[in-house]
Amino acid sequence: MCVTIKVENLSKKYVISHAKIEQYRTIRDIIPQKIAQWKKRLNNTFAEEQAYEEFFALSDIEFKIKTGERVGIIGHNGAGKSTLLKILSRITEPTSGKIQIHGRISSLLEVGTGFNQELTGRENIFLNGAILGMSKRDINQKFDEIVSFAEIEKFLDTPVKRYSSGMYMRLAFSVAAHLNSDILIIDEVLAVGDIQFQNKCLGKMESLNQSGRTVLFVTHNMNAMTSLCNRGIVLNKGRMFFDGSVHDARNIYLDISKERIFSIENNSGRGGSGDAKITNIEAIIQENNQINITIKIHIEKKLQHRTDMQIAFGIDAEDGTRVATLLSSWVDFKPKVINEEINAHCTINNPALTPGRYLISASIIFQGETLDSVKHCATFSILSNTTSFHIERLPDWGYMDLNFEFNNTQPLLHGKSNEN
Amino acid sequence: MTKPYLVIEAGKTEQRYWQDIWNYRELLYFLAWRDILVRYKQTVIGIAWAVIRPVLTMIVFSIIFGKIANLPSGEAPYPIMVFAALLPWTFFATALNDAGNSLITNSNLISKVYFPRLLIPVSAIGVCLVDLLLSLIILCLLMFAYQHSPPWQVIFLPFFIFLAISVSLGLSIFLAALNVTYRDFRHIIPFIIQLGLFLSPVGFTSSIIPEQWKYLYALNPMVGVIDGFRWAILGGDHKIDPINISISIGITAILLIFGIKYFRMTEKKFADVI
Numbered sequence: 001m002c003v004t005i006k007v008e009n010l011s012k013k014y015v016i017s018h019a020k021i022e023q024y025r026t027i028r029d030i031i032p033q034k035i036a037q038w039k040k041r042l043n044n045t046f047a048e049e050q051a052y053e054e055f056f057a058l059s060d061i062e063f064k065i066k067t068g069e070r071v072g073i074i075g076h077n078g079a080g081k082s083t084l085l086k087i088l089s090r091i092t093e094p095t096s097g098k099i100q101i102h103g104r105i106s107s108l109l110e111v112g113t114g115f116n117q118e119l120t121g122r123e124n125i126f127l128n129g130a131i132l133g134m135s136k137r138d139i140n141q142k143f144d145e146i147v148s149f150a151e152i153e154k155f156l157d158t159p160v161k162r163y164s165s166g167m168y169m170r171l172a173f174s175v176a177a178h179l180n181s182d183i184l185i186i187d188e189v190l191a192v193g194d195i196q197f198q199n200k201c202l203g204k205m206e207s208l209n210q211s212g213r214t215v216l217f218v219t220h221n222m223n224a225m226t227s228l229c230n231r232g233i234v235l236n237k238g239r240m241f242f243d244g245s246v247h248d249a250r251n252i253y254l255d256i257s258k259e260r261i262f263s264i265e266n267n268s269g270r271g272g273s274g275d276a277k278i279t280n281i282e283a284i285i286q287e288n289n290q291i292n293i294t295i296k297i298h299i300e301k302k303l304q305h306r307t308d309m310q311i312a313f314g315i316d317a318e319d320g321t322r323v324a325t326l327l328s329s330w331v332d333f334k335p336k337v338i339n340e341e342i343n344a345h346c347t348i349n350n351p352a353l354t355p356g357r358y359l360i361s362a363s364i365i366f367q368g369e370t371l372d373s374v375k376h377c378a379t380f381s382i383l384s385n386t387t388s389f390h391i392e393r394l395p396d397w398g399y400m401d402l403n404f405e406f407n408n409t410q411p412l413l414h415g416k417s418n419e420n
Numbered sequence: 421m422t423k424p425y426l427v428i429e430a431g432k433t434e435q436r437y438w439q440d441i442w443n444y445r446e447l448l449y450f451l452a453w454r455d456i457l458v459r460y461k462q463t464v465i466g467i468a469w470a471v472i473r474p475v476l477t478m479i480v481f482s483i484i485f486g487k488i489a490n491l492p493s494g495e496a497p498y499p500i501m502v503f504a505a506l507l508p509w510t511f512f513a514t515a516l517n518d519a520g521n522s523l524i525t526n527s528n529l530i531s532k533v534y535f536p537r538l539l540i541p542v543s544a545i546g547v548c549l550v551d552l553l554l555s556l557i558i559l560c561l562l563m564f565a566y567q568h569s570p571p572w573q574v575i576f577l578p579f580f581i582f583l584a585i586s587v588s589l590g591l592s593i594f595l596a597a598l599n600v601t602y603r604d605f606r607h608i609i610p611f612i613i614q615l616g617l618f619l620s621p622v623g624f625t626s627s628i629i630p631e632q633w634k635y636l637y638a639l640n641p642m643v644g645v646i647d648g649f650r651w652a653i654l655g656g657d658h659k660i661d662p663i664n665i666s667i668s669i670g671i672t673a674i675l676l677i678f679g680i681k682y683f684r685m686t687e688k689k690f691a692d693v694i
Contacts (some may be wrong), residue, residue: 183459
């Protein structure tokens with residue numbers, strides 16, 4: 001398998017103005033600005049121009065994509081996904097770095113780019129096709145296919161401004177789906193249309209993949225990504241956060257976006273007498289396969305000198321199944337109150353958990369009475385490459401990653417154990 | 421089939437830019453085709469509008485300058501004299517306006533798809549060229565009506581059409597690129613057109629310009645173009661001055677070179693600032 005896309009040290013810098021957000025610059029704005037700058041320079045040659053700030057939409061991005069890979073790119077709004085796609089599709093120029101691309105690339109950053117409201121469906125197919133890089137011959141050849149996929153035979157000669165939004169989207173996607181390129185870049189186009197059409201689009205994209213096409217797919221739709229892609233890249237604040245299996249990427253993305261997590265302040269699972277208050281919980285997976293859970297608890301004055309309080313953690317799978325419970329008294333741990341606060345941290349060595357995402361609940365207990373408890377307010381993800389699974393767990397495989405081995409036994413030797 | 425190989429690097433201009441333009445030539449055609457289609461959608465008389473505008477202007481000019489102001493027209497009838505100049509001028513004015521604003525009106529394309537951006541203003545000029553060719557047919561009819569046969573120089577008309585295209589292209593791509601960053605040019609372009617109409621020999625002949633100002637006047641490249649059109653279409657006492665034409669060609673070349681240079685220089689930032 002050869003490398004189709006190779007990205008090295010890619011960065012993109014934007015200069016953002018703090019003074020005010022301008023849609024565009026006019027000379028009237030620039031002249032007073034320049035004069036002010038000159039004045040400033042005359043007064044103080046080392047004066048910083050604080051009105052502008054450099055902002056890196058992408059920094060030091062590096063990856064290689066092999067032919068036929070389907071890569072899902074996920075991240076929060078502003079993580080740099082769209083900037084990356086824009087650079088890859090040559091719409092904008094990188095500030096530094098290098099990209100090598102082998103093959104014909106076509107990008108779909110928007111459904112119906114260049115569609116003209118006044119033109120008919122037929123005319124728009126030709127126009128949009130040409131804009132996306134199809135030749136007139138290609139379009140003529142695929143015209144019938146495009147029309148039947150979009151299911152708009154009846155309205156071919158109606159201006160698209162009279163189309164329903166669904167018809168419009170179907171037509172637009174249909175043109176793009178029939179592009180003849182080696183690399184397809186898609187930005188969030190499946191967010192449109194009804195479920196039925198979305199499934200049709202996914203089906204079409206799967207069949208495109210069968211033909212060995214490389215696909216880059218930016219999305220917020222985790223289901224679409226896990227069903228379509230075989231590799232995931234997570235971008236966070238313009239940097240590569242994760243690059244690996246698509247399920248791990250999904251879990252990590254959900255972790256950093258704190259998805260399906262309750263906040264501590266407004267925890268719906270809150271309970272207890274209220275003499276203590278859990279104020280913070282964080283879980284971090286260390287490089288050496290340790291999970292570190294840190295907790296911060298505020299304690300009321302009357303309990304300040306008690307040392308027999310217990311901290312309990314519950315670890316649940318994403319579906320809510322309790323996987324493990326950890327109670328501090330089981331390991332003879334006595335939380336210490338300093339300045340009305342408990343700061344404790346719990347280490348789990350080699351968690352025997354299958355790959356996936358886990359949610360943490362916590363409570364503080366004193367003499368059998370729960371002082372405070374919070375539900376699902378922290379999360380961690382076990383990555384597939386740190387377990388014996390190496391692949392994504394299927395839903396009915398359970399949650400334990402047991403340390404096991406298999407051996408062949410000798411069938412003839414009854415009663416004797418196998419030495420090996 | 422070998423797969424294309426592409427390198428994207430900061431600050432590096434595309435080496436195969438001109439080849440790319442050639443590869444996208446069909447898009448050029450489709451963009452122009454779209455503009456022509458859209459312009460006359462939902463109109464009753466359709467493409468006739470392309471003809472009505474210059475004809476009406478010609479009538480107004482003939483009355484005001486020919487009859488009221490009594491400016492001389494030489495041997496040729498005044499309407500033909502005016503129309504011969506209105507052709508290149510209308511072409512220049514619409515080209516400047518349409519192509520100069522073309523990047524802004526197509527900003528949705530620029531921020532979403534890659535193709536050589538030069539295609540956008542060029543296709544806008546292509547649309548104006550279609551109008552020019554239509555108007556030429558009207559001119560033929562007009563000349564037939566006035567029984568004015570063209571002189572032998574008419575074979576040079578294609579050259580002056582080419583010169584008109586070059587002037588319009590050079591200036592409009594320059595303005596279009598500036599317009600992306602500085603929207604002031606959206607207001608400057610109509611001003612250039614309005615003023616240019618009086619600074620160019622449209623309603624009068626350039627022979628009324630005093631001898632000592634002649635070459636200064638020729639710095640307006642449209643002077644050479646319009647004189648050339650008149651000479652090629654009317655002949656007779658409409659002469660062309662080789663030095664005037666050379667100045668026009670020179671200015672055009674400068675505009676074209678700087679226009680393309682500036683356009684290419686700023687092109688990669690279009691998507692960021694538009």
